[in-house]
Amino acid sequence: MGTTPYRSIEGDARTGLLIVCDHAENTIPPAYDRLGLKEQDLHRHIAYDLGAAAVAERLAQALGAPAVLSRYSRLLIDPNRGLDDPTLVMQISDGLVVPGNAGLDAEALQSRIENYYQPYHQAIERAVDSAVSLGKPPVIVSVHSFAQAWKGVGRPWAVGVLWDKDPRLAIPLLEALRALPGIEVGDNVPYSGQLKGDTLYRHGTGRGLAHALIELRQDLILGPEGQAEWATRLAQVLRKVLDAAGGALHAIALHGSFTDETRRARGETGRTERSAMDEKTKIEIEAAAFRRLLKHLRGRTDVQNIDLMELAGFCRNCLADWCREAAAEKGLPLSKDEARELVYGMTYEGWKAKYQAEAPAKPRRQSR
Numbered sequence: 274m275g276t277t278p279y280r281s282i283e284g285d286a287r288t289g290l291l292i293v294c295d296h297a298e299n300t301i302p303p304a305y306d307r308l309g310l311k312e313q314d315l316h317r318h319i320a321y322d323l324g325a326a327a328v329a330e331r332l333a334q335a336l337g338a339p340a341v342l343s344r345y346s347r348l349l350i351d352p353n354r355g356l357d358d359p360t361l362v363m364q365i366s367d368g369l370v371v372p373g374n375a376g377l378d379a380e381a382l383q384s385r386i387e388n389y390y391q392p393y394h395q396a397i398e399r400a401v402d403s404a405v406s407l408g409k410p411p412v413i414v415s416v417h418s419f420a421q422a423w424k425g426v427g428r429p430w431a432v433g434v435l436w437d438k439d440p441r442l443a444i445p446l447l448e449a450l451r452a453l454p455g456i457e458v459g460d461n462v463p464y465s466g467q468l469k470g471d472t473l474y475r476h477g478t479g480r481g482l483a484h485a486l487i488e489l490r491q492d493l494i495l496g497p498e499g500q501a502e503w504a505t506r507l508a509q510v511l512r513k514v515l516d517a518a519g520g521a522l523h524a525i526a527l528h529g530s531f532t533d534e535t536r537r538a539r540g541e542t543g544r545t546e547r548s549a550m551d552e553k554t555k556i557e558i559e560a561a562a563f564r565r566l567l568k569h570l571r572g573r574t575d576v577q578n579i580d581l582m583e584l585a586g587f588c589r590n591c592l593a594d595w596c597r598e599a600a601a602e603k604g605l606p607l608s609k610d611e612a613r614e615l616v617y618g619m620t621y622e623g624w625k626a627k628y629q630a631e632a633p634a635k636p637r638r639q640s641r
């Protein structure tokens with residue numbers, strides 16, 4: 274890989290703004306042999322967002338804000354998708370089969386993730402971190418462009434604002450854009466901004482940073498004139514919105530995502546989320562059963578430790594030792610007495626004095 278998979282534009286993190294551009298370029302490293310596509314296919318919207326990179330760059334410059342742009346085609350791997358999204362690597366895009374993506378094995382996918390996907394997101398993370406460390410959690414603005422028609426249906430909007438649940442930037446941004454004369458503005462069109470695992474879900478929703486995705490109709494920004502016009506317009510609008518909002522846009526506030534709620538309502542969770550949730554639930558169930566075991570043993574004071582030991586090979590003190598070992602594995606020192614108190618619900622000495630049979634267990638059993 275000759276070049277880094279992302280491009281950072283220097284800017285002042287104290288502006289509290291970060292511009293990102295997921296689909297900035299149509300580059301496919303030579304080793305991938307254009308994924309088996311014709312050269313002209315790489316100049317279509319399926320390979321990247323035409324005009325978006327230039328607008329993002331000019332917008333960052335106009336605002337003095339840093340920007341992070343991806344440097345490879347979304348056909349290689351789409352950075353604006355969650356890792357468990359089936360469209361992460363498109364096999365067919367807008368009716369076009371992508372031969373180089375057919376039957377991709379786990380190793381090949383992993384290599385694309387490591388070489389192209391992760392470095393881009395790590396660069397965004399670093400940009401966010403540096404603004405946060407300066408006390409100015411950044412507002413994230415993602416710049417995209419959309420095709421003027423999709424499957425034969427025209428799209429009238431010049432610009433769309435895509436967002437999920439955090440209204441802090443999206444609502445005033447929509448209002449400010451709608452105040453501009455002669456510009457048709459779309460709210461969550463041509464797509465919904467509620468996409469689990471996408472760039473803004475990860476860096477905006479996930480970290481509680483105000484954010485919005487701006488979709489520009491690509492025919493408006495194909496040339497330098499349109500690109501400059503829109504960059505200037507967006508810079509003015511954003512500056513206005515930021516000034517009016519004061520500090521609220523730079524507060525860290527977790528608004529959550531509709532995608533989580535819809536999935537929960539449907540009884541679904543994401544692949545990784547489900548396994549994480551299952552593990553947590555499993556641990557909770559195991560813990561509940563253990564607590565019940567302790568409760569049971571505390572109630573059955575007639576059962577002597579020695580009887581337990583002889584019949585089952587363990588006793589209350591063994592349970593205490595197991596707790597102690599489990600705590601030690603977590604780096605939490607637990608004394609023998611503390612561990613025993615956890616099991617007995619009182620001090621071991623106290624329990625012995627109260628409940629331990631005077632006579633040794635053996636003769637008692639022999640007498641049975």
Ligand SMILES: [Zn+2]
Pocket residue numbers: 295296322416417418
């Ligand atoms: Zn895009």
